[in-house]
Amino acid sequence: MTVRWIRAALAGVAALTLGLTGCGGDEPAATDGGGRVTVFAAASLTESFTKLGKDFEATHPGTSVTFNFAGSSALATQVTQGAPADVFAAASPATMKTVTDAGDAAGNPVTLVRNQLVIAVPKGNPGKVTGLADLARPGVKVALCAEQVPCGAAARTALGAAGVQLTPATLEQDVKGALAKVKLGEVDAALVYRTDARSAAADLDGVEFPESARAVNDYPIVVLKHAGNPDGARAFVDYVRSDAGRAVLTAAGFQAPPTQ
Structure with missing residues (x-):
């Protein structure tokens, strides 16, 4: 039994205590872009991501999206403690840095939107x-x-x-x-x-x-290194960054990010 496994189990309990809200059922995670995708996202993304989760499920049959919405700093702590998640969307680069510095990001975060x-x-x-x-x-x-x-x-x-x-x-x-x-x-x-x-x-x-x-806040998003469903995670990130995803976000009042 590894230390990482113990930390993941404990953090998973903490995540459930905060409350996971799902758009779909309890399908097991998969590696083909289907299955369950678990997204940790800043509380200010609640309405937009809830809609995007439903839209993503509609365009990706066999996939369900489960969200954990909370303050970005609390979510970053959960991720670094091993909480089971596939995607992290933060409300600031500083809170995302907590995750990247811990080596828990699979690649470089990209800025999804901005907010004031x-x-x-x-x-x-x-x-x-x-x-x-x-x-x-x-x-x-x-x-x-x-x-x-x-x-x-x-x-x-x-x-x-x-x-x-x-x-x-x-x-x-x-x-x-x-x-x-x-x-x-x-x-x-x-x-x-x-x-x-x-x-x-x-x-x-x-x-x-x-x-x-x-005091404009950039919102970075990243697939997590220990994602149980990396293909589904990448598909979700691609979707929220697509024209359809950006339309939902800008309709909610988010601003387009700088060119990346």
Whole structure:
């Protein structure tokens, strides 16, 4: 029994604790592009990747896609601890570097899309928030992502560019957590990705601010070295990078990546 095997078993338990969401059934992994493909992806990719997973299954009969959505830093830790996954899509190069430095990537990551921050506020913007400076007003409660999470690091960069200092009411472990605080009325605003604000447009408004251009996040994606289904993993990465995949991502508000 190898150390790697033990670490993989333990990490697999951790992954299941966080919760795996699947688009298909429980088909065994295969090596011919069919079978199950397990994708670890940043929480901000939830809506887009869920749709892409269903589209991929429809165009690849015999394949099912299972997702684990969470904060990129938590996912990177799981991957390096041996969690069983075929693909990793992170919300920043820094969190992807954790995986590549550990030797867990099969090749070089490629940038899939880019994303920028907006200020999420309740529908109608009752607090009249127009920019980052308004978040520092007395009595304004703000949710941020924790700094080790890509959306938290981007928020700190944007606030620094604006010269704004504030003490958040809460620090969340992923962008969905920060967004939920606004939905629940527990805070007056949150710094979240443009795509997440758009996905919650029925309940929230997104306020654009110029400093977000100083904190653009690139989203790298890679097939993992110890993938149980490497052919299926490569097929999935190719699909999300195809014209059909990019159409879904840009419709969600993601930006096209720089030419690679």
